[in-house]
Amino acid sequence: NAGVTQTPKFRVLKTGQSMTLLCAQDMNHEYMYWYRQDPGMGLRLIHYSVGEGTTAKGEVPDGYNVSRLKKQNFLLGLESAAPSQTSVYFCASGLAVYEQYFGPGTRLTVT
């Protein structure tokens, strides 16, 4: 039981490049979330999903897209990366809205 895993752990992009972050969970959770963490600002919710095939916007969704084609995976895409998207990205999953288990994070740098 691996819990919540995130791929990759680190990534450096140039401005304008695209990439996809993968979050996978093996706990059969319905709910999955993507957050970004910036110094002095805590975590901010980007997008979330309440089940396979569903997605919804969080607090800071601009510049990101997500997909939940399979229950166990939640993908976060950056179509045209900007330096403002330099951050640490965390995925979380849970059985219910009040329960979230976090992955180890992905550190993204956009130059």
Place this chain on the structure above:
Amino acid sequence: AQSVTQPDIHITVSEGASLELRCNYSYGATPYLFWYVQSPGQGLQLLLKYFSGDTLVQGIKGFEAEFKRSQSSFNLRKPSVHWSDAAEYFCAVNNNNDMRFGAGTRLTVKP
């Protein structure tokens, strides 16, 4: 919009001393309330949560928190701090999947 305030950016306590970390939230109803801990380079771990009922909740690692509706507060306490408690602590509120985190309080433990 709902918000979470952690007034103390950094707290230093001596090992064995008591600890209280403050958290205030701004929201009309009582949302779900959480405390998470994050060690350097790691994801977040849930310490405890409050949904309803007894306003004093017990968590892991000897932590407890008290919900005070009149003060819109959910402060975290520990009677005797251990060196391993040094980490960053985040308060969070969740209302209908809108999850908001405070900016965090960094705890340093002096020997």
